[in-house]
Amino acid sequence: MVDAARVEPVGALEVACDESGYEGEKLVGGVTDVFAHASVCISEADAAACVAELRRRIRSPATMYKATHLLRSKHRAVLLWLLGDDGPLLGNARVFLVDKTYFLADALVTWLGARPELTRFLYDASRRTAEAEAFLIAANDFLRITLRDEQPVVSPLDPLLPAIVRAVEYWGAGGRPVAVAHDRQTTLSPERVRTLRAANFAGLEQVDSFTDSRVQVADFLAGVARKIASDQLKGSDDAEVSALLRPYVDPASIWIDNASWSRLTGSPWQQPKYGGIVE
Template identity: 25%
Template sequence: MTGTSLSRLGPGVDNVAVPLTGEKYTQLTQHQPTTDDESHGRWVACDESGWDGEQLIGRHRRFLVFASVAVDDVEAAVLVQALRERGGIRQAGELKFRLFKDHAQRLSLLQELWAPGGALRDRCSVYVVEKEYAASAKVIDLLLEEKEYAEGGNLYADGQARALARTLALEGPRALRGPLFGDLMSAFVALASQRGAARHGEASEAFFTVIERAWAASTRKPVTELLARLRSTRAYAAALHDEDANFPLLEMLIPAAAQTARRWGHSLGRVSLLTDEQRMLTDNALGTVKLYARSPVGMTLFTRERGADVAAVVRGSSSDHPSVQLADLLAGAAAAVTERHAGNDSPAASALWPAVVSFVDTSSLLPYDDPAARLRTVDERLTRR
């Protein structure tokens, strides 16, 4: 994946908390409160906002955020109770960001929590995915890089893959006027997603028909040259669904969780990840997160990154785990900040962006060298669309 080291690896309305049942969710559910200890190391609670599965194009919310807080349930319970008391929150059930976003006094409590000297200042991280850029990166990874590798090349060796993904994502909309760029990316998603596997021949033909139209219509040389290279990837498109993958080809939640575990492990030593319940995070998916986080990754000697000491990756209900409630607050705030970046400001984003952008993971899947610096701004490229 361009922009991360997992090369094989939605307005989205946030998922309603529904108990997960069935054989896919029987092994890795954490019912007991988490406590930092020698066996598990430091617990890191996580929650997402903006997930749309493989549907990366044409969604109301352009960003997926995966927020994490290095805190166990014992400490989190004290912080959650303090937020309730000081915020005058009497509603039953767990804390949610919606209880804070339209209340200035409550937002000030979050500012205090995350500000320098605050209880969670150095214990928060946010991995951000711009979905359209993720789709562009997947075009390169799944088609062009496969062709390059088969011919003895390596697009990852000197950053070519990332540069090509940025060319497609940033210059593509300008080079392909009207709806053509959207048509191109939508056709790719239809081809590479699990839905495309059932009608692969039809989806492939539709994609390459759009490729030909786009190549002929492109008004920018770098995009035209990239599209010319993609015209010769039919064989690799035909093989997209030939092998059983550990998870859907366009699924971004699993690599986001794996990267989060890896980063915390490098920072803190032994860690365990507690994710909010989410239907994509099956036992197999959580096992994949742990495997990737523990494994060394990188295509060259200079980019190789060691694995992290991740003791466990489990799921848990926010109603059972106050630490997940703190992750929910951060995920909601981060979603508001990314909406501000896309030109949709709000009181919550205006109040919280200075704190939140400082938590943004530098390896976030965004077409910027410095994601945090860019998320401080309003992106005219996004607001014009």
Template identity: 30%
Template sequence: MTATAPLVVACDESGNDGENMLSGRSTVFAHASVTLSPDHAAELMDEIRARTRSQATELKSRTILQPRHQGAAKWLLSHPSIEGSASVHLTHKKYFVVSKLFDSTAEELAHELGEDIYETGVALAGANLLFFLAPQSYGTEWDRLLMTFQRFMRAEDVVQAQEYLARLIRSMVELLADGDALARDVLGTVFAGFGHLGSLSKLQLGEGVEERLRTMDPLISAVGAAVHFWASISGRPVELVHDAAKVLTPVKVEWAKRFLAHPEGIAPSRQGLASELIDVRLVNSQDDPRVQVADLIAGIGRIVGESMVHEQQHPLGLSLAPMVSGASLWPIRENMNVEKAREAMLSQF
């Protein structure tokens, strides 16, 4: 039994297209978490309603994201009760797919050989090298390969998975035939680890496990990042109150508890970075003002992130910056350098 009272963290997300990362409605997934008390959250929501003149029973982020309510959004982000009580984890969806491709192949191969490329920074550098160099090297063919990988990961049955894997192999061989491509070396390490995709596919299809894995759903990794963040800065176990989400089944919550408690199972370098997740309570956001505040921050995070994808500065970007998680899944050119990538990995923990 846990002796320390858990820290209650309320969460919501924006831009969720499930495992459809490449052709959904949004290019960015944002997951916000807050540690506000219900009373403080209710006061904030009352003030936001007054500032936006909203009569809605539940004020959603689409209201505060209207240009005419930008002042209300800035007021929320700069409110004293929000400082130190809110975090938003951003996921660049295309980068997420590239990282998943690298982790599912090159990283698995390195792990099999006894190498922890998370600790050395090679994993992060490899994903960034692929993200920035492959489009220059292969153009639209690279996008087609990523889409084939996504379809492979989302296959409905073994036959479909094998069909997409065969297409993926053909695409890789064609790209690797270009000996002058800038991304050829790093792409070669990915291809060398293709033998691990078969076992991953079985887990994605639910073979030998209690239910299907959904590793292409960014909500799962974002929840893990939120728990680790709040547990690390508070020194307390965490209980999540989360807006209803189909992917957060009891089985997946138990998996999350286990992996957070034993992160060294993912990479030896994570030894000593355990976090305790007590439970995940799914609620109707209409009934919890803390989740409503998280919804507003997640919505702001998504729209700011989408501006960043298009290399534009959003008016709310500077106000949001202090609460953006350092563990956000975002491409950074400097991280193509292994040493910079290693420093970035260490700073997350």
């Protein structure tokens, strides 16, 4: 089924996207602390070959392979192949990371009109004390209810559309229009897609990850990146895998923790600059 916002411009570069750790507007107190959005620019034939190779190497009877298969210790060599020089993704994929606690703290401070320095204070406090964490959980619930009353087309608590904007910005940096094939999400309504204001955005089509190998490959990368980034936030460093992930991590990711960012990217943290949306 083609989305109403889909456009078919001549010469558009099509990238396939999927995410991991998405819980809508629930940013804290949920299942995941990191949101990862992966975009890949490979052909369907190459993606199908990648999935087939993963099946050959992993040999699981599962109908649908997920990142969890790659993250099992017995399949470490397969993960290293996928991310490494001999795999199909290097130079053809990108992953945008969001520390969901930081994303919430920033959204809350912006909504309150408070001084930006409060964002760092709230973030650091929530990681040190249960009371501060409970405050952010309550603030998250409050904002979700308040924003429903205000009825914005795109919620400032939803990291998905900013992630798509960033993918279009990255792949369209040379001026070529970019069309997105994305795994189906109920939040990607035609009205919300039309609010995207990224240079060279050519449209979006929602596809079934079960039948689109490109989206399956994006799912692998997103799931792996989310787990690695989440472990790094907790201080658990897998240096070998983190080093292989570095070429894929978008420097414009929404992050603030310097220690984990340095391990993920090999560079000190800088204030992130990510694409915006227009309601």
